[in-house]
Amino acid sequence: MESRSRSIRKSTCIVILAILVLSLIRTSHCFYLPGVAPEDFQKGDPLKVKVNKLTSIKTQLPYSYYSLPFCPPPKIVDSAENLGEVLRGDRIENSPYVFKMREPQMCSVLCRITLDTKAVKQFKEKIDDEYRVNMILDNLPLVVPIRRQDQGSPTVYQLGYHVGLKGQYTGSKEEKFFIHNHLAFTVKYHRDPETDSARIVGFEVKPYSIKHEYEGKWSENTRITTCNPHTKRIVVNSNTPQEVDTNKEIIFTYDVEYQESDVKWASRWDAYLLMNDDQIHWFSIVNSLMIVLFLSGMVAMIMLRTLYRDIAKYNELETLEEAQEEAGWKLVHGDVFRPPSNSDVLCVYVGTGVQFLCMILVTMIFAVLGFLSPSNRGGLMTAMLLLWVFMGIFAGYASSRLYKMFKGSEWKKVSLRTACLFPGIVFAIFFVLNALIWGQKSSGAVPFGTMFALVVLWFGISVPLVFVGGYIGFRKPAIEDPVKTNKIPRQIPEQAWYMNSNFSILIGGILPFGAVFIELFFILTSIWLNQFYYIFGFLFLVFIILLITCAEITIVLCYFQLCSEDYLWWWRSYLTSGSSALYLFLYATFYFFTKLEITKLVSGLLYFGYMLIASYAFFVLTGTIGFYACFWFTRLIYSSVKID
Template identity: 45%
Template sequence: MGSLRGFGLWLLVSCLAIIRSGDGFYLPGSYPHEYQVGNLLSVKVNSLTSIETELPFTYYSLPFCRPPEGIKDSAENLGELLMGDRIENSPYRFKMFTNESDILLCRTDPLYTRKGDFLLRWTGYPIGVRAGDAYYLFNHLKFTVLVHKYEETNVARPGWMVVGFEVVPCSFLHNAESAKNLKTYDKYPAKIQCDPTTVAMKLNENQPVVFTYEVAFVESDIKWPSRWDAYLKMEGAKVHWFSILNSLMVIAFLAGIVLVILLRTVRRDLTRYEELDKESQAQMNEELSGWKLVVGDVFRAPSHPLLLCAMVGDGVQILGMAVVTILFAALGFMSPASRGTLITGMLFFYLILGIAAGYVAVRMWKTINVGDHSGWVSVSWRVACFFPGIAFLILTTLNFLLWGSHSTGAIPFSLFVVLLLLWFCISVPLTLAGGFIGAKAPHIEYPLFFIMSSLWMGRVYYVFGFLLIVLILLVVVCAEVSLVLTYMHLCVEDWKWWWKSFFSSGSVALYIFLYSVNYLVFDLKSLSGPVSATLYLGYSLFMVIAIMLATGTVGFISSFCFVHYLFSSVKLD
């Protein structure tokens, strides 16, 4: 008993810690790397993105300086590939604690007109700026590397760890002719003054560009475990709390309505019914009204029961994936040091939870058919193929658009094959296994501004504590709304509650889709081109379908349990 109390106390403290902070907490995603003075540091680059197109492109699709040893792709995980990341090596060369200035990187070939407006996504500095009708390029980068001393006993020389990285872009008018005979990493002949408030390097047709850089190392008090704190500290916590408290007031109001229905109306009727003898019950049956009149029809099979079971099963899978992923992220297991971990985790949990989807769908199918589990294989296959099929259709269509635009956001064909193998070898067998377990089980007897900005405007979102609270509130609201509407339908003698309970809570997806359109029109004004708008609407549709299945399942299961409880004491003669 003592150990159970201890575990309960630990769980309560953990939950309170998550709710209290709301900010990004994480566990280390990599081991500290110690460098000695003079050791070579590798600098890598990622895809180019823009909030005007939402189309990522490879870094070297623009005429930047290329590394002398050639372009080499870094090994990337599944999540990074799905996000459109393409991490490659760069020509920038740093030596630990060796300050360098006025270093020539390269002199490009004469430029030709190309569409710009790109933004370096991860480091977050612009590659150029528009002033009037002219475009100016940032061709000099001022790097500042923050390092922390790492001292160990019995070590002659202390090591250094990189704990921060800053870059200031500047536009400097170089003399292209003076750099014509220089090689990479040579000293530029003139002193370069980096002033980020002025621009000088104007882009002109048939004119080469000279790229230079400088680097300075600064000792910092930031320790290795705290190196991400500056990036993950999210502002606007008061706004999050205000929104949550506002939602709590709505939930409390809905909860009051549900309690009135359950305690004052339903429970009173059931208590009176249970206290009557059989003769009195028969007499009372003649005077029944409201929801009690549909006692013989309320559990009649709905229309399209196979589709309903498949959608409920997929909803369980999506909702379970969301809850488990956000819970792990709130507990700090999704480290920002491991890029793509969140997407990879979502995919992993979705595949594993296929067993829960199959179990719930088949058991619901068996319940609707009054214990007959024939056809459970067909139900399991529909669960395994319904939402993944929709997702595959949407992603394939969008992928053709991305392929046509030569964007890194296009999923490679090899990755498509990997995803299909994961689905066929993991998700489908687990769904069938869950369906088999559900077929053997006895049937049930009758008786949205911050996240959008993070997704589409490249802003960091790491307040998974708040997100977990909001998810819990969403589940509670969906359950309460579905209960109230189901009870109202039963009171007017409408026994067809199955689909209505699903779409009463699933209709929240319609609001999210309309909000997505509103966000596209009024907030993403810079989004340009039909391809970008189509990509945005396609991904929004994919997200909305997943939300509809998850929230609809919450409402349906809540209403099913409510109806089961409601009619458990009403005897059918």
């Protein structure tokens, strides 16, 4: 009865925990960024419209808005940007668009330009590569509403509008390029009936390509005949789009319409975040997580029962003859804690993995609480970089502790390698990729000042903190092994083919990758298809499942390895779960050829370069989790048996 009541209490706790987690996931997309107060506008107040980078999912190379000969303001002023925004290629600047709160504007003329050969070439290249123009109003990005054919389906929003379009016109077989030179803006606002003030809750646009006509010679007061400001119709008597061609004049115009909305300011991001039908997304993730949890529970239960039986059997051996006849993992107790080859490199990678683990855990907590919502542009990347730098103290501590256990004495050397090996490799790849972006004259190229700031963060903060952690860790008493190590290494018997190290390592990475590959699809989509990623509650749950899966699959394979009297588990435990990074890179390659339309060589190199960095980081993280799981497991089982 007591065990049954204990089981009921345990089940009840699990159910309550599941309800709390699901409620956290369900509400994690509703963001109210702490510390950012809403701005109230009175009727007639000026609204600052800012322009951001030009983006394309075909090239992945952002460009500044004024890299094209759009209408400029009297003076171009750059907005202050954080570190994450600069690394993302954001270039936020002022614009010539003049809005006044709740005062509609019809057919406002922005400017008139005549294209030369260079400008025509630039426009045609950007239109051909399907570049989109991004704007910002009151920290809200500009979106194009696309209504679905299904009546019940919600409106889909796409970030930014296309620079133009290409196609055949008036029966001509020649493909021509047309520019979107008329923008119909819609500003949605939520009004406070008591103060009559309003808050902006939506910023939409419908782009048009119109060949404007006017009477007489052009001047500031020229009346455009293709535009009627006295009617709700945007354009009348215009049946031809504006072609992009040499010596053709283009008149840029815009409308501004205001719509009162019931959406409150705190919920204004919901429409932007629900850009895709996420029902399949939710179902797939929950289904995947349940399968992984079930498999992990079964594996853990089998392992605990098997180990309990083994330990009981070994502790019952009393005679010398029985001890000589024993077989399995107890036979290698004199070699299982023998330091591995290249132990200092293992210490470096374990310390780097601890740094990654601490960084991701803290980042996840801040993201779930709403501090790193998409409304805070660049906040996620800035937080990750700063946390990585400050978590260097844990990297130094973990690497030096392990190094001292391996009887090492040069802790400064290990600390230096911990501080420089992984960041140095990543920085070298990043520097080459940045040179390629700079060669394309893209705004995505990191400026010299930002690059210098990254180096200062690395050598000015991260490296000293790693040494501080290494000093503290090395002063601690060395971790003592639960059993003594023999002076002469035991010979490892010939292993079956399925216990081969390469085969075992490759098999071990499948399950951790299976725990995250569905979520990985949405992460890749948000990065490379210019969409928001917002379900941080689910991501945190997937990350926890990844930790559990890496630990359990590595423990299982380590147990089988020890049972076959192979005691070289140190590096294999790291590589077993770390091999999931190989499957991540292969999946990224599959995603490239099936979901993306990248055709340019530089863009392809950027994609595979950044995914190589991501896979390398994933290897370090998962490998460290598997290593510490096996480290705890081996110490636990060998300290539980009687060894004379």
